[in-house]
Amino acid sequence: MAGQLNPHLLLIVPLAPLAGSLIAGLFGTKFFGNLIGRKASHSVTILGVLIAFILSLHTMSLVLDGATFNDSLYTWMTVAGLKLEVGFLIDSLTAMMMCVVTFVSLMVHIYTIGYMEEDEGYNRFFSYISLFTFAMLMLVMSNNFLQLFFGWEAVGLVSYLLIGFWYTKPTAVVANMKAFLVNRIGDFGFILGIGLLLAYAGSMDYAEVFAKKDELALLTLPGTDWMLLTVACICLFIGAMGKSAQFPLHVWLPDSMEGPTPISALIHAATMVTAGIFMVARMSPLFELSDTALSFILIIGSITALFMGFLGIIQNDIKRVVAYSTLSQLGYMTVALGASAYSVAVFHLMTHAFFKALLFLAAGSVIIGMHHDQDIRNMGGLRKYMKITWITSLLGSLALIGTPLFSGFYSKDSIIEAVHATHLAGAGFANFAVLAGVFVTAFYSFRMYFLVFHGEERFGKPHAHDDPAHDDHAHADDEHGDAAHHGLAPGQKPHESPWVVTLPLILLAIPSVVIGYFAIEPMLHGDFFKGVITVDPKHGGMAELNEMFHGAMAMAIHGLQTAPFWLALAGVASAYYCYMINPRVPAWFFKNFHALYTLLDNKYYMDKFNEVVIARGARVLGGGFSNVGDKTLIDGLIVNGSAKLVGWFSGIVRTLQTGYIYHYAFVMILGVLGFLIYFLPFPSFAQ
Secondary structure, eight states, rough: OOOOOOOHHHHHHHHHHHHHHHHHHSSSSSSTTTOOOOOHHHHHHHHHHHHHHHHHHHHHHHHHHTOEEEEEEEEEEEETTTEEEEEEEHHHHHHHHHHHHHHHHHHHHHHHHHTTTTTHHHHHHHHHHHHHHHHHHHHHBBHHHHHHHHHHHHHHHHHHHTTTTTTTTTHHHHHHHHHHHHHHHHHHHHHHHHHHHHHHOOOOOOHHHTTTTHHHHTTTTTTTTSSSHHHHHHHHHHHHHHHOHHHHHHHHHHHGGOOHHHHHHHHHTTTTHHHHHHHHHHHHHHHHOHHHHHHHHHHHHHHHHHHHHHHHHOOOBHHHHHHHHHHHHHHHHHHHHTTHHHHHHHHHHHHHHHOOOOHHHHHHHHHTTTOOOOOOGGGOOGTOOHHHHHHHHHHHHHHHTTTTHHHHHHHHHHHHHHHOOOOTTHHHHHHHHHHHHHHHHHHHHHHHHHHHHSSSTTTTOTTTTOOOOOOOTHHHHHTTTTOOOOOOOOOOOOOOOOOHHHHHHHHHHHHHHHHHHHHHHHHHHTTTTTTTSOTTTTTOOOHHHHHHOOOOOHHHHHHSSHHHHHHHHHHHHHHHIIIITTTTHHHHHHTTTHHHHHHHHHHHHHHHHHHIIIIIIHHHHHHIIIIIIIIIIIIIIIIIIHHHHHHHHHHHHHHHHHOOOHHEEEEHHHHHHHHHHHHHHOOOOOO
């Protein structure tokens, strides 16, 4: 018999991190006079996330036994019959997301103790990351569009605070503003999609909207021949493009590296960037009714998966290499959504959360060992000095490139097979993109791995390309006005990070290796998402995957014979040859394909386009509105015009106020005479 989900326990899941955030944020900062110290701040926030994780595991166990929950917990207001509520929808999709979010967040919290040890904003940072966890949990647990939008905007707001955590760094301020503004563009589309569904379904509750999907599928947008659901789904996906950093709304994510490394792991692995993928999977009953919207998703995801991977090849900042791999993998998830393989997209979301958090935290460990130098050209040979960081980084990289038996293999290969089976418009390009992306991912991942952990020791030497602007702790220079040394001095050697840093690496490495093997059968080929994710029978990709699946081990053995494995192997071999055996090869490419390198180095000039076209256009349009609308119409006509009209009328009235009694008496007599003429009947002279 299925266990019952207790709404009070469910409520504790998001509220426990919120309570920890409030305690650390109010009593651990200058706001209330630093009433509690660092130990109390990190203890209370870690305890809150730990409670959330334990309850999430408990919830998952009950959901696996068949328990579900879908109900309102609080009615905020009722407007013309429309209920605005706070409520939870707990099913297998939600329970899985709860476990992933809380586990990765817990690892990041523990890691932060070591990474942010010397930072003055220690307590504030713990408050922020707990608040971030609360916002993401409210998003994934929601059962209505109002709460979804609240969580959606809350993760955007807290990401703004975290990316700009070192607010004395100009680059951090620009980066957090960029993230905030780009997400506002996506969120504008998102709220339009919600508004369309509300207007025609008359409800914000998921279940009630889904129940009317067939009626909505017959409607067109007024004044057009566009299908209403197509427009609504594309608008919703535009919101996902902002949150999940899809082309062309991806430009904020690489710059988010200006924030501390722990938040890079949290944003890129389990929270903000996965919100869009989760939302589209949750809305699968609606998206399945629009092939146009699915084709749009498929093409956008393909562009992101391939072209963002190219940018990772030329990056020298260790965190930015991992950031561009996140962009590429988000593209893979989006391609799966477009191929109607929603369960595969969510499966890759889960596996990616573990190995991407692992890679980011390992990158942070390297940065600590290198005395905050992030340039991989200044590293080399760290395997000898940082053994735990080395082996966990290797495991994370093998999972990322889809090595058979590793978690990334099962989800990534399933995406490639699902795309191969789809026949939507754009499927040909998508199939090429996901296959080519395998080689690209393997190349840039192991380029970073080899340059960091193998080969010549290049640290402790002067380098012409040293760039202190990429330093995680450059804010200290700004605060103290000193040009502190970053990187290892001559004679210094790297060192392994403390246990609070290496323990999360080990704990994240375990699911990065094994969780795909154990989870693929129930999540993709079992009943785990039954009744939660909807796939139209005409989209036969998942059915074809089910026919081909003969067990996790058989899939791994078969994977050794497929094109993705050989492409990944070729990528690793190419990286080894170019950077370990013959470094003249990349130098030759740089010399002979300098124009291509410049294009990639400028990120396809997307930032330039946004600045010259979008931002300047907005300034011109804003200037027009300012001059015509504000100055001429509002100030000139309405404000000043009304003042002049009152002044003119007052001038006329003022001439009638003479102060002489006989003038007023004369006016009174004229008034009485007027009343008599108007109201008294005239005698009739008709005979």
